Amino acid sequence: MKYSNQERMLVAVDSIIIGFDGNEYKILLIQRGFAPEKEKWSLMGGFVQKNESLDDAASRILDQLTGLKNVYLEQLHSFGKPNRDPIERVIAVTYMALIDIQQYEQQINNDFHARWFPINQLPKLIFDHEEMIDMALMKLRYKATLHPVLFELLPDKFTIPQLITMYEGLFATEIDKRNFSRKILSSDLLIKENEKDKSSSKRGAFYFRLNRETYKKNFQRIHNFLPKN
Template identity: 45%
Template sequence: MNKSIYDQYQENKRFVAVDCVIFGYEEEQLKLLVFERDIEPAKGEWSLLGGWVNANESTESAARRVLQKLTGLDDVYLEQVHTFSDPNRDPGGSVITVEYYALIKIDDKAANLIKDYGAKWFTIAALPKLIFDHDVLVEKALEKLRLRSSYEIIGRKLLPEKFTITRLRNLYDQIFQRQFDPGNFRKKILSLKVLERLEEKDMSESRKGAFYFKFKPKQEGEFSDPIFKRSI
């Protein structure tokens, strides 16, 4: 273990963990990846993806490490959410946990790896009971995701290369758990000029067909004001 000038305060050292709320979007549903916990206590119960923060490791590195191990992906979008530290939150001992949320494209090749770890995608609505305070963590991550989604069009991280406006709107419906007006949503999104229309159409959802769009390359400092002033 590393020497440090603080070694005299050894008594204060704490267990620190990370927990990841992993969001994905598939079949018009916002989903969440949860795991069967592999250590006691609560072994076998549904849990968020977690892991220890090792000595001399940042919490973000720890989060990326556990995500990489599980999904094979190393370019995941991560955002820190909140730190939970109630000494009684984990019956196994007093553990401080730093929460992150991750956005993953479900169509990625991660699917197989994920299966090996006893993980499963659940929709927000049908989430099973999670261990400890993980329900609270999920709610907090959703809030943070909503905040982020109202400052930038989040689809870049969750949608495939090409997608229809209807599909993007459906993603927002899912995130905010409400129905956005199709006309107003389309008008707003297109006014932001971040999407580029392709000539190809998706003919699977309607007779008329819906144009595919893709994101333009990202601009620096895009959107400093909220996109949606009150709501769409």
């Protein structure tokens, strides 16, 4: 039995894979493998199969196109303009993935020429993929003020300067480094390690880990460390 007098349409998932390499934010793109717009730069996307959920489709397509598995994936928004795809009516559901570039660099396969692009140096993308990225970054900025989501972009051990660079890069603003450090170190959100990172200076900077238990209890406190507009 089917619903009568209803037009059939395709459903796709597109993933905005956001990475941080310790200095800047990047988006992972591929060259599209089929027409239309073949070999043009694209987000990771594909069609949902009959017997899979949206989440399962997003994970499968990400694995097939890049080899990435078990990464942070969050459903964001649906794009459904009638003419967004020139071939057929396609509803696209977007997902956002957050990864530490250095951790997953060796895992990414090259079958579709996957390549990292800085968020302010993106090539021309197919369809409405630029709009998808803009929305993902806007939602990430909102979430980052309330939730430890940005820590998905960092290795398990990180320094305060890396943390500051990460927040400055996302919000495109300069943070009072001394004030930020004082507030976050007094919050019990971080666990200090004995080891130092001496790659940038002789004195070095201590490594820290996120105290996830404390953060879950006080997750809104991250807002107090960010500059007020």
